[in-house]
Amino acid sequence: MSEAKDSETIKFYSNEAEAYTTRGVPASKRHLHTFMTRLPAGGRVLELGCGAGQDSEAMLAEGFDVTPSDGTEAIAAAAAKRLGRAVKVLLFEDIKETEAYDGVWANACLLHVPREHLPAIIARVQRALVPGGVFYASFKAGEAEGRDRFGRYYNYPSPEWLAGAYGVRGWRGQIEITSDRGSGYDGLPTDWLYVFATKA
Template identity: 65%
Template sequence: MPGKDTATLDFYAVEAGTYAGRTRKVRYGRLDAFAAALPAGGSVLELGCGGGQDSEALLARGFAVTPTDGSPELASQAARRLGRPVEVLLFEDLDETDAFDGIWANACLLHVPREALPAIIGKVQAALKPGGVFYASFKAGTAEGRDRFGRYYNYPSPDWLRGAYDADRWRKLDIDEDMGGGYDGEPTRWLHVFAFKMP
């Protein structure tokens, strides 16, 4: 399928328990900014929810959250944490229209093959209600590749990523970057994207 990398999904199938249960530094500054852009009690779709930590935080803030992940094994881990079903959803199977006030995609669309990313972002835009907010984060780079675990990453530059979003189709598109880490323990330059659908 165009938006799926089998080797990456295989990694999460094998490592789901370890990945979902790891201790990680949780910095909610961007989640707070995302929440502030939503109406009270608004509807949120989380793509690639992993172990469910961000969905848990959004639920605690009173939002109507639909957590999803492309890995059945990670979806099961998240369902245990959240005490509710978590849908197994591949990005390319998203097929909603004007359904969500916000879509949260933390460190997941970075696994979408470069050629498929613009179409996936288009599906996200269609699923947002007018004026809705979309957050996604990516490991920055200049060319697609794999990490030491064999996971695929699209490794975009800010300019490449702006083109994948088709900036003219959004009311506002902000990209900022910082240094952080990840499961591989390597210092990582991250790109953070906030996009707002036309009202």
């Protein structure tokens, strides 16, 4: 793959935008709460892969200056309707800011980045954060990249592989990786990895 995106995955979300954004999934409350407690009051947040916009909605309600974004135009439009504000159509490889955000929230979206491109996307996020900025992302765990029954690409990392993708330069202390069992759009039992990293 020559780009940090997968056309088949984007096609799925474009075709399923209405179903995906109206299924009433609540915000990732535990991790979102932890994320918000690590931000300064009114801090600037970039949300990647905002989906229906429920996490941006929760952060806006707490007074944060949120820039919601999604890589699929139809999903961004649905989120904009929910939030009553513009939602950026943004692909991960188009993140170009430097020291612009106190936090980057990437719930269940970077798991679609081809493995070969994930370290470079993480580096873009790191550059977009201010020193001390917080980066959260979640991934479906595994040992080898592949596709689900809908044809969506997943990088399916192990904790060890994921730590290597983040690297050690530019982060404060250890990368925090925790795991839990949950599910996803397919309704199947899923092992999830949750990652917090703080820019040095």
